[in-house]
Amino acid sequence: MNIAGELGVVYGLLGAAIAVLFAGAGSALGVGIAGQAASGVVTEDPSKFAKVLIMQLLPGTQGLYGLLVGFITLSKIGILGGGGVEVSVQSGLMILAACLPIGIVGLISGIAQGKTAAASIGIVAKKPEQFGKAMLFPAMVETYAILALLISFLAVSGIQL
Amino acid sequence: MAVLKMQKISICALKKDRKAILEQLQHLGVLEVDRDKEEDAFFQKMDTTGQRMKFEKAATAADQALGILDAYAPEKKSLLSSLEGKELIDRELEEKVQISGPELIKTARGIYDLDREYAELRAGIAKIENQIESLMPWMALDVPLQEGKTKRTALILGTMPGELTLENIYSILLEKTPEVMEKTGGVDVHLVSAESNMICIAVICLKEQLQTVEEALRSAGFARPSQNWSKTPKEQKEVLETEIAASRERMTQCEAELKSLASKRKELQAVADYYRVRADKYAVLGDLLQSKRTFVISGYIPACESGPVEKSLTEKYNCMVDIEDIEEGEEAPVILKNNPFSTNMEGIVESYGLPHAGEIDPTTIMSFFYVFFFGMMLSDAAYGAVVAIVCAILVKKYPRMSQSMAKSLKLFFYCGVSTLVWGGILFGGYFGNIVDIVSEKFFGHTVTVPALWFVPLNDPMKLLVYSLLFGTIHLFVGLGIKGYLCLKDGKVVDFICDVVLWFVMLIGLILMLLPSDIFASIAQTTIVFPAALNTAAKVMAAGGAIGIVLMSGRANKNPALRLALGAYDLYNVTGWLSDALSYSRLLALGLATGVIASVINQMGAMLPNNVIGVILFIVIFIVGHVLNLAINLLGAYVHTNRLQFVEFFGKFYEGGGKAFEPFKENTKYVDVKEETTL
Numbered sequence: 029m030n031i032a033g034e035l036g037v038v039y040g041l042l043g044a045a046i047a048v049l050f051a052g053a054g055s056a057l058g059v060g061i062a063g064q065a066a067s068g069v070v071t072e073d074p075s076k077f078a079k080v081l082i083m084q085l086l087p088g089t090q091g092l093y094g095l096l097v098g099f100i101t102l103s104k105i106g107i108l109g110g111g112g113v114e115v116s117v118q119s120g121l122m123i124l125a126a127c128l129p130i131g132i133v134g135l136i137s138g139i140a141q142g143k144t145a146a147a148s149i150g151i152v153a154k155k156p157e158q159f160g161k162a163m164l165f166p167a168m169v170e171t172y173a174i175l176a177l178l179i180s181f182l183a184v185s186g187i188q189l
Numbered sequence: 190m191a192v193l194k195m196q197k198i199s200i201c202a203l204k205k206d207r208k209a210i211l212e213q214l215q216h217l218g219v220l221e222v223d224r225d226k227e228e229d230a231f232f233q234k235m236d237t238t239g240q241r242m243k244f245e246k247a248a249t250a251a252d253q254a255l256g257i258l259d260a261y262a263p264e265k266k267s268l269l270s271s272l273e274g275k276e277l278i279d280r281e282l283e284e285k286v287q288i289s290g291p292e293l294i295k296t297a298r299g300i301y302d303l304d305r306e307y308a309e310l311r312a313g314i315a316k317i318e319n320q321i322e323s324l325m326p327w328m329a330l331d332v333p334l335q336e337g338k339t340k341r342t343a344l345i346l347g348t349m350p351g352e353l354t355l356e357n358i359y360s361i362l363l364e365k366t367p368e369v370m371e372k373t374g375g376v377d378v379h380l381v382s383a384e385s386n387m388i389c390i391a392v393i394c395l396k397e398q399l400q401t402v403e404e405a406l407r408s409a410g411f412a413r414p415s416q417n418w419s420k421t422p423k424e425q426k427e428v429l430e431t432e433i434a435a436s437r438e439r440m441t442q443c444e445a446e447l448k449s450l451a452s453k454r455k456e457l458q459a460v461a462d463y464y465r466v467r468a469d470k471y472a473v474l475g476d477l478l479q480s481k482r483t484f485v486i487s488g489y490i491p492a493c494e495s496g497p498v499e500k501s502l503t504e505k506y507n508c509m510v511d512i513e514d515i516e517e518g519e520e521a522p523v524i525l526k527n528n529p530f531s532t533n534m535e536g537i538v539e540s541y542g543l544p545h546a547g548e549i550d551p552t553t554i555m556s557f558f559y560v561f562f563f564g565m566m567l568s569d570a571a572y573g574a575v576v577a578i579v580c581a582i583l584v585k586k587y588p589r590m591s592q593s594m595a596k597s598l599k600l601f602f603y604c605g606v607s608t609l610v611w612g613g614i615l616f617g618g619y620f621g622n623i624v625d626i627v628s629e630k631f632f633g634h635t636v637t638v639p640a641l642w643f644v645p646l647n648d649p650m651k652l653l654v655y656s657l658l659f660g661t662i663h664l665f666v667g668l669g670i671k672g673y674l675c676l677k678d679g680k681v682v683d684f685i686c687d688v689v690l691w692f693v694m695l696i697g698l699i700l701m702l703l704p705s706d707i708f709a710s711i712a713q714t715t716i717v718f719p720a721a722l723n724t725a726a727k728v729m730a731a732g733g734a735i736g737i738v739l740m741s742g743r744a745n746k747n748p749a750l751r752l753a754l755g756a757y758d759l760y761n762v763t764g765w766l767s768d769a770l771s772y773s774r775l776l777a778l779g780l781a782t783g784v785i786a787s788v789i790n791q792m793g794a795m796l797p798n799n800v801i802g803v804i805l806f807i808v809i810f811i812v813g814h815v816l817n818l819a820i821n822l823l824g825a826y827v828h829t830n831r832l833q834f835v836e837f838f839g840k841f842y843e844g845g846g847k848a849f850e851p852f853k854e855n856t857k858y859v860d861v862k863e864e865t866t867l
Contacts, residue, residue, distance in 0.1 A: 096784045160540025174777045
């Protein structure tokens with residue numbers, strides 16, 4: 029077997045890395061943006077801590093979705109749980125492609141959701157009773173991360189090695 | 190499923206009963222007072238701002254005092270004390286507080302004064318400490334720290350920049366004031382102390398030359414000390430130190446006094462509330478219309494309360510009570526009333542917006558879907574059990590918590606039960622796959638708890654189809670409610686055009702989709718309909734679509750515009766598609782919980798099988814699952830809300846009603862125990 033033929037598992041791992049890396053980075057940026065706004069509110073009114081903390085956490089889910097896809101990819105290509113799986117170049121590249129949606133959408137939606145969460149924290153600061161509505165705006169952004177997760181997940185679990 | 194029926198009530202009574210009637214109404218707390226009545230020639234409003242301010246100030250004073258007491262003698266509170274709710278006090282204490290109110294307020298002011306004195310003393314000590322600090326360089330001086338004189342000479346003290354030495358100073362003086370240095374006795378400079386950045390010097394010279402010498406020195410950076418003392422630095426320091434000691438002692442006294450006053454906390458709380466309630470009463474009083482001998486109070490009252498209130502008022506007092514129904518379309522304040530299960534979801538509806546006039550309360554229908562979807566999204570039996578048990582314990586343990594808090598906890602209790610059912614029985618998830626991991630790791634053979642239905646991770650497409658099915662049912666129910674509302678208002682044309690036609694078209698489209706290849710590949714089963722049904726589906730879809738194009742723009746007279754609007758409305762079918770697809774989150778969030786839980790378990794499983802390994806396993810298990818539970822609980826909550834608010838309410842519900850805000854005893858700390866008249 030030549031070296032090029034053994035690259036399949038590497039592509040698969042690259043896919044898992046992309047899913048975790050980009051989605052995680054998106055969440056980190058998003059949670060960071062929201063956290064700055066949240067700290068500003070807490071300096072003024074520490075009693076709103078719990079509410080703004082929830083808001084700050086909302087963009088954190090993309091990272092989890094990335095982790096999820098990364099995890100099932102790792103177990104698919106046999107890196108977790110003992111190996112013994114032959115991954116052809118073609119299926120490796122397919123797995124890599126399957127990981128792209130959650131990686132890229134996770135990155136972009138994480139940042140966008142962070143900005144929306146920061147704006148929603150502004151709502152909570154001024155009108156704490158509108159918490160329920162404020163929470164919805166970031167959740168709207170998350171829908172697209174969920175759709176990407178779904179396709180990535182279905183694709184990875186659907187690929188026959 | 191109801192908005193409580195409201196009525197309008199007007200009470201006209203004699204002024205002599207004013208206080209008693211207002212107090213009774215405030216105690217009952219069932220009347221929202223109408224405050225925007227117009228004045229006229231007979232009925233005038235009374236200015237009560239003065240009294241109101243007085244009571245508000247008293248309440249604030251008590252609040253402030255309580256805040257101070259909390260700082261000096263904090264009450265022991267557990268983390269969950271915010272759940273405890275207001276304290277219940279007996280009537281005896283309340284009466285005592287009412288009598289001794291002014292005295293208690295005096296105590297409150299006393300507490301405030303003590304706190305201020307304490308702060309002032311502390312500031313004073315800091316100031317004295319600064320003075321001692323500035324004295325320190327002069328400790329070697331054994332004359333008073335001020336300008337000194339003998340018959341012919343003068344002494345000045347001061348500081349100069351640190352790099353100078355005595356020789357430098359003499360040479361500066363020689364250069365600047367040669368006549369002084371050379372002709373008369375000159376100048377004597379003593380070094381008192383030297384530090385790196387400044388030196389302290391004592392300068393003795395002839396009285397008449399003092400000014401010249403000082404000016405010469407000043408040009409080189411000489412400055413007199415900022416303070417003069419009539420005692421030597423050493424004595425002065427002792428004086429200052431005794432002052433500090435005295436202040437400290439007084440501070441301890443203040444603190445002890447404040448601590449001893451902490452026993453008054455309960456009374457202060459009661460009195461703060463007492464004055465708050467009275468301030469509210471005077472605020473209402475100021476908005477009432479009053480003639481010479483009578484007054485009128487009017488407002489909204491729930492229909493179920495109006496009878497008893499009328500009866501109790503007319504029995505006791507000489508008054509007229511007039512009750513009338515709300516006119517059609519008038520925006521009355523809203524109270525939701527639901528069965529014991531659904532009432533817990535009222536907060537969710539409230540956060541979207543209460544129903545406005547003519548709308549129905551969606552709480553009951555929503556509550557079942559809410560719990561159903563929540564369970565699907567969290568979908569882990571153990572997580573569900575944890576949530577349900579924690580909520581149940583909290584509700585039992587703190588019976589006096591605020592009503593809205595109790596409702597939220599009960600909501601999560603039901604959601605937890607639903608999660609238990611979904612996760613455990615249907616999907617076989619207990620902390621992810623903890624049973625498999627533990628049995629394999631510690632007992633050598635893998636035990637899997639079987640799922641009664643199927644495991645979503647092995648068959649995600651199946652669950653996706655079910656998610657979309659539940660979503661479609663949810664959406665159809667929403668559209669159905671819209672139809673019901675149209676019929677209730679007698680708008681039959683609207684019902685047929687906006688609801689029936691859509692149902693016909695959508696059902697037709699679904700029936701066309703089911704036997705298609707796309708669906709077969711998703712659901713992995715092929716559905717074959719008889720030919721007649723396939724034809725019927727096509728006819729329904731086409732008929733519905735044509736009907737919508739023709740009828741949607743019916744408000745417009747222009748036929749071209751009407752068709753254009755109809756075609757645009759037909760475009761909404763994409764909205765239906767995206768709404769239905771939105772329910773795929775039921776699958777995605779459920780998977781997220783399960784897979785991340787498995788990741789945590791997997792991490793634990795990688796540890797060696799010894800004592801330390803087991804301990805670390807337990808730590809990872811607890812920390813990991815608490816985090817996963819928290820974040821997925823948040824996710825399930827947010828996304829269940831979203832499905833209700835955007836997809837479901839979007840079909841029929843607007844909201845925007847005003848909440849019922851009764852005139853009641855709005856207390857902050859305590860509730861008074863009801864008298865039992867046995």
